[in-house]
Amino acid sequence: MGTPLGDFVRAKRDSIQPQTLGLPERGRRRSPGLRRLDLAARAGISVEYLTRIEQGRDRNPSVSVLNCLADALSLDAAERGHLRYLAKITGGACPSHTRPAPPRRDVRPALLDTLRLLEPGIAVVTNRLGDILARTSGYELLTDGTGLLDSDTPNLTRYVFTDPRARTFFTDWSEVADEQAFDLWLGPSIENAEWLSTELAPVAGPEFTRRLNLHVVPQRGVLRLNHPSGHELRLTRETLDVTADAQQLVVYLPADERTAEAIAELRGYGRGERGARARGGLRAIS
Structure with a gap:
């Protein structure tokens, strides 16, 4: 083996x-x-x-x-x-006699306060398994209509490999899939990574397992998105590792003027349900 x-x-x-x-x-x-x-x-x-x-x-x-x-x-x-x-x-590594368990999902108050300071920007707290633990209203606006946040416990890795909408949302889906698979090796613990890999392998199939075993360090260039509104967005990602918590704070910034204008348009779109939701502030997942 x-x-x-x-x-x-x-x-x-x-x-x-x-x-x-x-x-x-x-x-x-x-x-x-x-x-x-x-x-x-x-x-x-x-x-x-x-x-x-x-x-x-x-x-x-x-x-x-x-x-x-x-x-x-x-x-x-x-x-x-x-x-x-x-x-x-x-x-x-050693043989485990206990069933692998998912990692903790709580976010320290100080990290939530930091995320709150970034409103109404686009930012999210995740772990390396792809769990979305807390997000700004700007992140909700960015992913509105994509299905990513439909679950009570949204997970980016699961979404990328199991939701057909991900292949439309992410222009460079293959590169994003490589990133998410690679990050499982950097999960909060090897037991946590085993838990998610075991869950995903039967439903995601060889597309997932092949990428998991590639061990190719991703470049993490500009993230290109096809927003459901019709906008084509290009974003850079600034990542702050919160090592003590095995979490990371990711901030998304417009990579060009066209994207900045599109995001401004999305923020101002309507004053109804979507606008109210975007102005609702920080959201943490418990």
């Missing part, structure tokens, strides 16, 4: 073409990418040891081995951080 660390190393090895590292072609082979022999030589470890890591039979490689693997795979800073994180959860 493999491990997240072994899966990541193998996925990165398979994604590298030997010629990009100045290595000679060694004839046709059944699988793409870098050979174990070449990666082991670059990292200064034995092929047998690399095989044990990839297959999950060695769960505790030293820091020096991790650094050598990172150098040999030419990992960037974000990928190196992911490698270290996977090594941590792989080494600390």
Whole structure:
């Protein structure tokens, strides 16, 4: 049985073409990418040891081995951080005799006060599982009519993979799906991530499990949305990690003047039910 660390190393090895590292072609082979022999030589470890890591039979490689693997795979800073994180959860993993449970959903009053200061801007408090824990009226306005907030306990990851409307709402749905799947590895705990993955796998199918095991660090560029009002929105995301709570505060900002004008129009649209709802202020999920 493999491990997240072994899966990541193998996925990165398979994604590298030997010629990009100045290595000679060694004839046709059944699988793409870098050979174990070449990666082991670059990292200064034995092929047998690399095989044990990839297959999950060695769960505790030293820091020096991790650094050598990172150098040999030419990992960037974000990928190196992911490698270290996977090594941590792989080494600390042990069989659990209790049923995995969802994480806590409460948000500290101080964080709610911070979110309130951002009104009427577009901001949300989430965890890495995608649970939407609190949001501003601006976030409600942004997602109005998309179905994202229809549930009493809205979850962005579940929405992306199980609600057909998500594929219309997110212009670059594939990139957003990669982001949400990757973030499960950074969840409040490995047990929490297992809980959501187990729940999603049967309904989301191979589209979800394939992305979960890609271990590709997402770029998180401009978020493009097709708003139900007909507006095409482009937003940048500023994320503040609240490490102690395993949560994050995400603020969405217009990426261009056209988007800024569209959001202003949405805020001023009507003075009826939607307008009243947008002026209703902060909403926290309990």
